[in-house]
Amino acid sequence: MAHGFLKTYAAEGTQVYSAGVETHGVNPKAIQAMKEVGIDISTHTSNNVDEYTNIDFDYIITVCDSARERCPYFPSSAIKFHHSFPDPFGATGTSEEVAAVFNDVRDQIKVYCKEFASAYLR
Numbered sequence: 001m002a003h004g005f006l007k008t009y010a011a012e013g014t015q016v017y018s019a020g021v022e023t024h025g026v027n028p029k030a031i032q033a034m035k036e037v038g039i040d041i042s043t044h045t046s047n048n049v050d051e052y053t054n055i056d057f058d059y060i061i062t063v064c065d066s067a068r069e070r071c072p073y074f075p076s077s078a079i080k081f082h083h084s085f086p087d088p089f090g091a092t093g094t095s096e097e098v099a100a101v102f103n104d105v106r107d108q109i110k111v112y113c114k115e116f117a118s119a120y121l122r
Contacts, residue, residue: 004039009117019049033102
């Protein structure tokens with residue numbers, strides 16, 4: 001979701017990469033939550049952070065405590081940012097309740113990404 005919002009809010013030409021410490025595919029519930037705000041992430045892929053060790057990033061953003069703790073060291077001058085969002089993957093309840101959890105996290109990520117892009121990606 002952060003990838004989708006950063007691509008939306010960053011200046012034209014900004015390259016945004018997204019990866020995790022594990023690959024699981026893009027969650028269909030995340031795709032749906034983003035679709036509801038007009039952002040299509042259905043073609044995004046689930047990449048492992050090890051795929052990007054040769055890229056000299058300007059910024060590295062981790063969005064959960066587990067990722068920050070397990071994220072490998074990148075030998076670069078990248079500025080690191082961290083914000084721990086709840087992981088909606090484990091949400092339980094009715095389909096409406098699970099969707100509400102995804103939407104809540106989506107909205108939190110949206111605010112963070114909009115502020116980040118305004119401050120750093122203009």
